Amino acid sequence: MDHSGSDFVLDGAGFSVGDRTILARLNLRLAADRLHALVGPNGSGKSTFLKLIARQLTPDSGTIRLGDRDLATFGSRAFARQVAFMPQFTPATDGMTVRELVALGRFAWHGALGRSSPKDRAAVAEAIERCDLAAFTQRPVDELSGGERQRAWIAMMLAQESRWLLLDEPTSALDAGHQVEILDLIAALTRERGVGVVAVLHDINMAARVADEILALDRGTLVLRGGPADVMRPEVLTPLFGPRVDVLPAEGARPALAYMR
């Protein structure tokens, strides 16, 4: 699929609350087939950035376009077919089973009244299969472990078959093993399906491990952007983490590691 027509384009987009600027006017383009990791300290505006492009918030200044269309011009379902968003805290699902949750992802396609077509069912089955949830389809989502629950929500986004997956700290509640599992799944999906991903990640090492591109925000401005190899250098990371940051260069199977001296 050719995705170049569905890049995110920010044109002077900013957001503020009262007279406090959360996000200064940003100009950038996010390519629709790459995995972007958003990093930065608490309060740097990364969640706000994600919510702006997910249309959960409306920018106070500038415009955000998807391809050549302003986000505001999309209908609710049309937008959901382009962009799926997973909040940092996934809500309680009130006894819903995994299959029922994943099937909700098809709302953008069949709408409130349309019948569920064979294509809808195939998409749900495929998403469940891809996220290794076949054994859990009849289990209530609330009873799953943290990692399984996160996979169920990712499967729901997959069933939505959108061009973009936006994830706000998808691994914040998980242990290191499950963090890697979820991020590798997301990275694999980016390559297999050619979707664009923007994920807010806390850990620069995790970001460098999976991302095609790393964007670092600090106090509402973009301070750094580049591939993992460009970013994982002490002189580049210093403005973000202070003078004590150092990087252990990649070696064989081990990726580059940033650490504090």
Added chain:
Amino acid sequence: MKAFPGFWWLVIAVVAVAALALINHLMLLDAVSNEAAGNMAFAAVFVARAELPRLAMALVAGAALGLASALMQRVLRNPLAEPATLGLSAGAQLAMVAATVALPAAMAYPAAVAFVGAAAAAALVLVATARRRFEPLSVILTGMMVSLTATAGAAAVILASGDYMTGLFIWGGGDLTQDGWAPTLRLTAILATTIGGTVLALRPLALLTLGDAEAKAAGLAAGTLRFAIIALAVWLAAATTAEIGIVGFIGLAAPFIARLTGVRSSAGRLMAAPIAGALLLALADGGVQLAGHLTGLRIPTGAATALIGGPLILALVPRIVSLTRPDVLPSAAVLPRRSAGPVLVTLTIILVATIALALTAGRGAEGWHVDLATITWRSARVGLLASAGALIGLAGTVIQRLTGNPMASPEVLGVGVGAGAGLAVILLAVPVASLGAQAGGMLAGALMTLFALLAFVRRHGFGAERLLIAGIALGALLSSLLTSVIATGSPAGFLLLGWISGALIEPSPDFAVATAAILAGLTPLALLHARALAILPLGETAARSLGLATARTRADLVLIAGAATAASTVAIGPMSFIGLIAPHLARSLGLRRPLSHLAGAMLAGAALTIAADWLARMVAFPYQLPLGLFAALIGGGYLVIRFAGGARGGP
């Protein structure tokens, strides 16, 4: 000069209170001067034994309400907690009304009787919400239900004991009229004790603001402290209610004003709240007296504070950060999962059996009997009850799914009270209004309330929380207007009292058919929203991400639920609890998907309503008790058993 934060506000408020008192005094002298011209002795007695005590009572009672609320808000970490919203005042009122009728001797100790009622209400609210860890919104919703039920109960008791008792309802509206110093002194003593207790607990209270876990980590027995402080606050609130009746919103506004003045410290805010409350109630009461002098109407002070406070909550809505906590655990894991078919069949069989019972079984002069002949003249009544009950079940399910809150019920839309306000207007305008005109008035009132709510929430983006709070505020505002009309003691007031208690008049077949037609029209509309009803409980963010146009969908669903509530309220009066219980019952039987949930709740709602009516007719035969009261008793009992059980087994 700036002595402390809010100093100038304090000065202005004190001057305003004094000015109002002086104006009222002069106007009163002006009014009596024709009869007692220049009689200074009369004026002196009046000042010493009526005006000054009333001013003192307003100050003391306002301080008591401010302190009680500040304590409860602190302990429950809930910015909307106060005696009225938690149902404490209504509980105290019910206990006092019941004691006056059934056990007059107990009324020698009014504060004790009031405490029993208020403590029972507090226990009910806290037990029912313990499993949701006292999540503020759930606490307020449960408090509203307890409050509605207690008010309906009090109205029923007053009605049953004859119209000379309506004076009790006037008192219930919050009346500060005094004829001596004794009540003021009693309340002052209790207030002083509570202030002493609060001062002793200042340090632990500051810790509690951090939350239970943190307070425990700091070495504090959070549970014990919370229990002790709540008991203290309930005692103070009950004593206040015993002296002056229900005065809402002072407790809500006082801590908020204390914060607005810029007092930062934990102790400072706790102590500023009673000062703000005292001045606020004195101002409101002065205003009410002035309005009384100018218009000749006797307005209960409680009604006036609600008129100020309702809009205050509405103004606060956009500022409220969050009343729901993400850490509240879902209760779904303990629910059974059954296939919907057998459950729905069982519910249908139960409904049919209930209908058969209500149509044929009854009590007569010679005891219990089953008579097929009664079917013809009971069918209209049972048909009406079935349709109305199903409508409430539908409305309740839609509201709970729409807001993602299992404690929400159709009452939160304020539509039922709106219907009552419409009825009040019709009755005041045309004292001998026909039943058709009354129904028309109720319908107009309900729809106007619904549109007001929609218009308000639309401006603020239709969040579930805002919808609930705005609905509660609107309901509280309108019900205080109702109380004022009832307090006039006119025939219209007496009719309204019957309506509040849920006394059902014998319906005509046409009425039953019309209600059934509305049910038949609204049901498919609700069913068409099944997918939205599955998605909305996930919350705003997830629903939007899935492509649901949340604002429009919510507006549609509020209209459907509001119309269903309006139709059922017009048909059988306000039905507290059934709209909350029926969807709950369906859920706990394992009906989880929207369609089966809706169907189950409608069946359960119809069966519960018919059963409540049958019991209301049978229990005190040959007298007929108010239907609404019975529905509330069934619902309240269910709530206690279900949630108390859950609290023990829950996380």
